[in-house]
Amino acid sequence: MKPILLSIALASLLGTTAVAADAVKIGMITTLTGPAGYLGQDIRDGFKLAMDMDGGKLGGTPIELVVEDDGLKPGQGKQIAERMLGEEGIKLFTGIVFSNVAGATVPDIVDNDAIYVSPNAAPSNLAGKECNENYFVVSWQNDSLHESAGQNATNLGYKKAFLLAPNYQAGKDALTGFKRYFKGEIVGEIYTKLDQTDFAAELAQVRAAKPDVVFQFHPGGLGITFLRQYEQAGLTKEIPMVVAEPSMDGVILQSVGKAALGLNVSSHWNHDFDNPANKAFVEAWEKAYNRPLTSYAEQGYEAALAYGAALKATGGSIEDLAAFRDAMRKADFQSTRGKFAFGKNQHPIQNWYALKVVEGADGKMDLKTVGELFKDHTDPYAADCKL
Amino acid sequence: MTLFLEQMLNGVQFGVMLFLLAAGLTLVFGIMGVINLAHGSLYMIGAYAGTWIAGETGSFLLGILGAFAAAALAGVAIEYLVVRRLYGRDHLDQVLATFGLILIFNQTITLIFGRQPLFVSVPAILDGSIEIVPGLEYPLYRLTIIVVGLLVAAGLYLLINKTRIGMLVRAGSTNRDMVRALGVDIRLLYTLVFGLGALLAGLAGFMAGPIMAVQVGMGEQILITTFVVVVVGGVGSIRGAFFASLFLGVVDTGLRAYLPGLLRHVLAGSEADALGAGISSMGIYLIMAIVLLIRPKGLFMPNS
Known part of the structure; x- marks a missing residue:
């Protein structure tokens, strides 16, 4: 039994270190446990699907996706974000499912010169007066x-x-x-x-x-x-x-x-939308995963596309945050929704x-x-x- | 009036579900002095095993048997492998170990069944609703839960009060060391009690299946309320657990149903609703705090 466990452990270690050294890290904090666990799972797998379709890259840049479970606990989300920002030096974030977790976590991320792209939760208190130039939403405002x-x-x-x-x-x-x-x-x-x-x-x-x-x-x-x-x-x-x-x-x-x-x-989206981007997405999902396709998966996928478009424009560089933000704002990708643009507060117009x-x-x-x-x-x- | 009656039935039904869980928890806590946080996991295991078997075979009865078997086996295994080592330890050690078990069980279930909830429908004979009094249609399945719960309560009453095992259980909850000194095989008794508690938790989990979603983490949602029941009823007392379950079930349902409406007389609509929702979710904890202040041993325990 032990050798098997050991080899699994080794394999998972290798799995995370096998990514190229110049890969851009994206931190995904999401809800993977409890009754709402499938929401985070779909966001994660939608995001991964976009990476897989691009050969492990987004916009031509190799990506290392670091996924952590917040357990639908605001405190836990905040802790993970602090660790990712500090020790791991991650600059790009996404993933949060629930507004209460987002409320505790997002301000920390965006105030520390990191970008957060929301694939789901977009509470009203972060959309108005407290909007932030580092905070983007690809899903919708709640x-x-x-x-x-x-x-x-x-x-x-x-x-x-x-x-x-x-x-x-x-x-x-x-x-x-x-x-x-x-x-x-x-x-x-x-x-x-x-x-x-x-x-x-x-x-x-x-x-x-x-x-x-x-x-x-x-x-x-x-x-x-x-x-x-x-x-x-x-x-x-x-x-x-x-x-x-x-x-x-x-x-x-x-x-x-x-x-x-x-x-x-x-x-804002349905699997039967008749546009090439959506057809490619639905087909890839059905091939990769044997389970129902949800809007959460679509939102995770779009978050990846949004990051991909920006990385492509900056040539994979996130050093110049202002330039990266400008590239993000253009939302230059083929949305599965047909039409997509960021509004003034960097929430969708759709x-x-x-x-x-x-x-x-x-x-x-x-x-x-x-x-x-x-x-x-x-x-x-x-x-x-x-x- | 029919609405009030319906809400009372809802309260009793919730109470009965709580009782099935609380009965096992209070026995384990009262007799062995072990805080078993993994009790909710047994509820989940019963729900998953029963629901899966019922789904595969199409037979609700086989589902019940499966839920019983899985929960009891898991319960006995937990007792034998983990809890047995903790009897002499501090409560903190027990909490840590059984909390670890929760994580292990949740992940195992996720590995086997995935994160998507399982689904079982109400068996055909229990589907639909019946008219209890004119104008009050009540779901037959919920009524069945009430009946099953009351039967289990009656069965436990007989078991605890009229049988030799019950006598040992009662003796064990009053003075563990004396029972051991008298030459009773306390280990076997412990395993039996643990298994019985697991069985009841499994039954509760399976019966909850058609009403609620069978999902990872379902046990933790109800576990906290169950602990409140155990504390209010008095640790180790089945009778206390029964009355406390029904009392808290009815109070919780009543608060949720009527408090926002009452508050709306004094406050603006949305504020009343938000405040009402807040207070009603605190309700049973407030009761627990009051009970702890006035009768620290529980409402239904003699204060010695």
Whole structure:
């Protein structure tokens, strides 16, 4: 047994040192354990996919990706960042899934002359007055996700909505975003817990309030639990639901199955987008990984593309941070979303789409793009950013 | 009124789940004096084994047996390999060792099943909901959990109070050294109790499967609440664990359901919701703090 273990240990050591000496290090702090572990896994594997498609490089520069698990603990994320910044001298960062971890970690990174590119969390407090020239977001500003859901609910003609989201920064952003674009009346609003496992008490309130539509934001395992209990309570047939993509990603969709049929989702990206960059991405993913493709994977992939474009422009140099930032801002890459640009606060300007859960040809549930919600949408906090 | 009744049922159902976990934890803590943080892992192992077997074979019953077998085996293995060495040690050593076990189990499950949650549907006969009183439809599966939990409670009552093993368990929780001095094979008793606790945790994990997502780390989410139950009920007391579980289950559900609504009478909407959510998630810990102040040995233990 021991020799095997030893050789595994040796192999993993060799694996990390086999990278060329002039490789640029990218630090990825992400959530790999717990119920939301698959979110970080998809971001990591999406990022890696972009590297693999470029032969272990990004924009022609060899990359050494250093991945660490934050365990969804803000303190742990901060600690990892400090170590990566200090001992390991890493200058480029990405990976954080959750807004509470981002809130504790990102300021440390960007204040220490390092670049952070967010593949997911983009809390409102980092988008406005406290925006930073070293902080880029390729996913979306948190509010935008739910603004699109609010617009979707308005378009679908719902008049009375009941809202549920976990009690943390992204949950608050979710409800704010939804309300900004929903024209009807809010008949109820509940903050759940980020580690909640039973929603029976909340669902009973939803039923009693008799809304036209339920809007909920519960990412990862939380969302699976919520949707299954929603179905078991018999609410699926009674009250339709409108959500943004984190509450109905590819994994949740497969876990929930038929109960999700007809659900209205809004997203910045979907696997069925008809553009060459997206087709190449979807095909490569399916070849490399035998599991559902989620928007997290797409966001990880785009983060890698954004870094790749900047590295290509600077010839792989990150010595001159100002030049690197300028190269980043151009976002000179073929986005899987078709169109992508950074706004004033270095958050995306992009289109938003309405999706619907339909039954695919193989009997599996599938997300289908059915319409456009916003064109060149930006977030409301950009105006307060002094960059 | 039907809404209130529904919320009470939800509370009882949550309480019953807590009881299945707390029963094992309180026995292990009370009799052996071991703080077993890995109890949540047994819950997870039961959920994974049962759900996987139920998914592969399509039989819910085989799933239950699988959950029992896996959790009990894991429990006995933990006791034999790790916990047995810790009886004489400090609580800190026990916490460290069993916390290490949590990490090992979580990673092992990740290696075997991956990070994506497993999925099992409610068996067909328990699917759907029934009308308990006019206007109140309650999911049949949740009702089943309540019934199973109460049956287990009754079974434990008989086991602890009416059998020889139960007598030894009670004696062990009152005065361990005396039981040993009287020539009882305390090691065997320990292993049995540990296995029984694991069995109940496995049952809870498997029953939670169709309602919640079966995922790595699911045990830790519920473990903390379970510890609160054990402390409030009194360490080592099954009866205490039972009443404390139901009490805390109902209180937690009630706070979540009604506190934001009550606060909305005095505060603006969104502030009331945020504050309500905050206070209701603190609720059971506040109760624990109060209980520790007034009756440090637990609500259902004689204060000697």
